[in-house]
Amino acid sequence: MTLLEHIHELRRRLMIGVIAIILGTIIGVLWYQFRLLGLPSLGQLLTEPYCALPPGARLTLGDPAKCQLVAFAPFEQLTLLIKVGVAAGVVLSSPVWLGQLWGFITPGLHAHERKFARVFIGVGSLLFLAGAVLAYLVLTQALYFLVTVGGGIQITALRGNDYFSLLISLLVIFGVSFELPLLMIMLNRVGIFPYAKIKAWRRGLIFGIFVFAAVATPGQDPFSMLALGLSLTVLFELAAQVCRIHDKRVERASPWAGLSDDEASPLPVGGGDAGPVAPVTASALEPTRPVEEPAARRTYDDVT
Structure with missing residues (x-):
């Protein structure tokens, strides 16, 4: 269009x-x-x-x-x-x-x-x-x-x-406010909010949830504050577990799973579409031979 x-x-x-x-x-x-x-x-x-x-x-x-x-x-x-x-x-x-x-x-x-x-x-x-x-x-x-x-x-x-x-x-x-777990899962799926950060910031995030509940509720009464704060905390923990499961699944599927940052991953044994690649042994090597001298190059005068 x-x-x-x-x-x-x-x-x-x-x-x-x-x-x-x-x-x-x-x-x-x-x-x-x-x-x-x-x-x-x-x-x-x-x-x-x-x-x-x-x-x-x-x-x-x-x-x-x-x-x-x-x-x-x-x-x-x-x-x-x-x-x-x-x-x-x-x-x-x-x-x-x-x-x-x-x-x-x-x-x-x-x-x-x-x-x-x-x-x-x-x-x-x-x-x-x-x-x-x-x-x-x-x-x-x-x-x-x-x-x-x-x-x-x-x-x-x-x-x-x-x-x-x-x-x-x-x-x-x-x-x-109940859209909080959905927002967390969305950010986790795109890699912005991994579970490692959620685990490290859990106490601060829960404290922020209760501060938000105290400020956002219009009546400023303890019942609505506690209801909003406790319900958001439960939803936060559920979303955190979903993010944890997702990150573990992504980590298991990664070719660098279990490797530290300064460790090289092992080379694959298979050769892809060409089939498996056999290891090279000393018996499989042919004896070395001297390289023959190449033929003399023709000059411009020979060509003309």
Whole structure:
């Protein structure tokens, strides 16, 4: 394809992806308010960690049995509806726009590269989903700590915008952080991050993981920090073992396996396609003979 054809192809695939996100956003806005296909509304699903708090830790206006967030601005509910709808639309339409992205990249890859990229995208999606699920489960304990840390002297009137910002931030941070083992394995496969470095830097890397968990979690509560730090440590160790197995396999396949840097490798006994080469012995050598004197060269005058 020419450069202009590539641009047209990219524009077509971008248009398909954008249309899919718009349709997904419409579905997300409707799902946020109503039940779809027998499922609870998206608003109920997302506010479940907040509603799981005891009634004494929540601000109840009117009916104590109801679980509602509060808004302090006229357009805050509309803004929140659009924000959650767009986030849901991106997730719901992800098979379409990821497929368009894959279709644009695939023609430029070799067969083994397509296979490697397919595994990369599949494992990365599963890791992101696992991180998001863990963040959703941890949010209840994190919220309970945040709204009861004052000892009951005051009650938190949690705004919907603040709550959903905290929820989306946790989902994204946990999901992206869970890509750590995939990044380690990728760097190890290309030779940038061998297992020897991982083993030498293990303590420092684990310390850095907990520092990252303390800084990255938006709530700054101990539950989300420990959950992120411990889960990333487990994933780090699993990735380290995968890197160790890969490096051992590469080392066994290397022709210089078991040799030090200043030691020469043994010469092969076989001669390749020509067959085995027999060792040279003294009996196989012919007696030396003097070299005969070459015939006199003809001069230019002899030739002419």
